[in-house]
Amino acid sequence: MRFLPHLLKRFVRKGSLTVIEPNGQRTVFGTGVDGPAVLMRLHDDKLDRELFFNPELVSAEAYMDGRLTFEDGSSVYDFLYLFSINRTGLASHPVQQALRKGWRTLKRWHQSNPLKRAASNAQSHYDHPPEFYRLWLDSQMIYSCAYFPTPDASLEEAQQAKLRHIAAKLKLEPGMRVAEIGSGWGALAIYLAKLGVHVTAINVATEQLAESKKRAEAAGVLDRITFFERDYRELTGTFDRVVSVGMMEHVGVNHFDEYFNTIKRLLGPGGFAMIHAIGRMSPPGTTAPFIRKHIFPGGYVPAMSEVFTSLERTGLWAADCEVLRLHYYWTIRHWRLNFEVKRPEVVEMMGERFARMWEFYLVAVELGFLHGSNMVFQLLLANERDDVPVIRDYIVDEERALAVRTDMAIS
Template sequence: MRLLSHLLSRFVEKGSLTVITVKGQRVVFGSGLDGPKVTVRFMDEKLERDLFFNPELTAAEAYMDGRLVFEDGSGVFDLLLLFSVNRKGLGSHPVQQALRKTWRALRRFHQANPVAKAKENVSSHYDHPADFYRLWLDETMAYSCAYFDFPDQPLADAQRAKFRHVAAKLKIEPGMKVVEIGSGWGGLSIYLAKQCGAHVTAINVSPEQLAESRRLAEAAGVADLIDFREVDYRNLTGKYDRLVSIGMMEHVGVTHFDDYFTTVRALLAPGGFALVHAIGRMAPPGTTAPFIRKYIFPGGYVPALSEVFASTERTHLWVADMEVLRLHYYWTIRAWRHRFMARYGEVEAMMGVRFARMWDFYLCAVELGFLHGSNMVFQLLLSERRDDVPVRRDYMFQDELMLAARDGAAPATEALP
């Protein structure tokens, strides 16, 4: 335990971590104050060394493989909460600083997303059975940040509020041609067709999502208004009155930001404008965490706002409006995790023990990243000319109220803090 003890004694300042070694020795790190108390058992001696050199990836893999076992009622969320409130101590260790320097040097390689590779990376996360996602997503099947009137608002209501918020910002009128880049399970495209009367071209590179999207559009009675296509955004042509892209930029990779925004600009008809909704960081440019990079979103990267604006500058786009959603994704992922854990036995039966543990770790990690880390969500309105977007924001709120009345949304009963 000598190497690992050196790291953990510097790392754990708030709360406590009790490690039970293979030989049964109990070693306690931390004061036990101002944080969770976590107890883990190591099932093999090699784990001590592996954790010292790459704790973030090794802890996840060890839990997935049964080499790291939680005791005394502890769980993955408690361990990651302990990491979350002590992250500065871990990052200041010389070995961890060297590891992060290596990741930064390799980030362009990690985020390379040429067309063929991009499809492979997306498939690794999204081409799971629709029934798996249906277990824990709400009925809208929206798999992106919702928009809450109050923190405990029902998730489906918050997702529909997000659809309204986006539609209002885009000021969509009946008959408009709209393109959605990265259409997910089709919920937003269906909303824009059904509630706004738009003709939507929705593109995706996930066959599983496209098949389910077509089924849902048929059930909603708008299949004739939506053209779902399996195509990479860089290969799309045509001109559209509006463009929307939700949760797509995170999959582009830092070397392809200019490709992405150049495509956005090229697809807009004269007078048209776009909405981009993506996860960002309030911190300087960084890297993708090793567990997320390897198991969850290969090729993915959450950009710093400085990187986003540098690319819009290079591609000659006006940023006509920006909104930062700071806690909405935390509330969204918290709801997902609770729903996931309520169906955990079914997830295990459907996808296997290792997969269920991987997603348990993932949902805990990202929830805490939006609570204690630097992650947030931003929404940009982009246009080729300075006055394509209305020059006052009042229209957004007026249109949002009109859409709420049209789709029968109940008014908020609580206010945000």
């Protein structure tokens, strides 16, 4: 190896990484203290140079292609755990600093999401067969951060608690009109419809919409939900409430003002919105190259400064902000463990390369919420200052009432 040692000597401070070259030579990096011991084999001489210049993308793609493997009990989880606890060492390397500077320069281009591209980007992730997602999500197929009353709650309990938490914040009354921007597989729309409101649910992912309609019909609430395949910018009308869960991450930093202005336009007199999205507690950054290329093209996790700067420009009141810190770590850990159990079925359905890609993705994001700067925030937004109750005790009161009503009567 000519290039990689220059990076790994500075990178691996905790734990150890043993690299086996194609010729069988072994080199150990790190102290072996305070971290896992990982054994990685390179099957291609070109990886020495490729990993040095773009380790985050190349390590993922080489693992997907079988050019990089782990041995003696080491796993991709161990490797990415080692990466996550040594992250600062990687970021301090001059080559990596130059690479990140280039990414920041291209940030707005990477996150350009005009109408047609936004639909294509979303479909590339969400229009895999529903049967694939059904293997490792909860029974309601909720693909966003759960809300854990306790860390040891089951995924089913935590996702139900999330629906209840959101509904409580919305302070619904029967007959209200609710717009849902980014409706997933329909779990939230179904939950809200059972509370006696009418939901207009939009999505650009064809497979998700088809599955949502089946689920709504099975739940007996299809007459109270209108599903549309359209972009958020194309939605018209006015609503008592607007809710958007796991959607803002797909908007792109160029389009935050469009997103919030759309919400502002959709809210009728006295109405307000609830936004649930992934954020970062660190300054504005970029989307990791593997995630950007293979998982969420056009996606971006915003810094809170970017969110609130856009709100200031659009003139919406931020009436409430709640930060969920470890909740998504616990959620994704459940997903990853479920995925591991079902991995043979994933391979049969989607192929080995896809299974490795998804495995890398789940592990990377799980550890990003454990050791990185990612979290989830929930905002209540309104056109007028007092449209949201000025004392937030109502949320707890509503949540307790819903726990009795939904868990006993309509779940």
